[in-house]
Amino acid sequence: MYLNDIYTICANLVGLPAISVPSGFNKDNKPFGLQLIAPQMQDAKALCYAHAFEKATGYNEILPPLFEATP
Numbered sequence: 856m857y858l859n860d861i862y863t864i865c866a867n868l869v870g871l872p873a874i875s876v877p878s879g880f881n882k883d884n885k886p887f888g889l890q891l892i893a894p895q896m897q898d899a900k901a902l903c904y905a906h907a908f909e910k911a912t913g914y915n916e917i918l919p920p921l922f923e924a925t926p
Contacts, residue, residue, distance in 0.1 A: 874905045
């Protein structure tokens with residue numbers, strides 16, 4: 856579990872708002888994400904940029920194959 860937090864803990868320790876958004880798939884069709892970090896007390900900016908990125912790319916609407924329901 857520690858290894859999952861290692862990329863997000865820095866923002867938490869210094870009090871920066873951060874958000875991770877889906878940002879594509881690798882050659883094996885596994886998802887990866889983009890972490891956006893904003894200045895202190897700028898939570899709305901982080902959320903606004905994350906929302907704009909999701910609307911522009913549409914990656915948030917694609918389910919990775921391992922989560923797709925089987926008929």
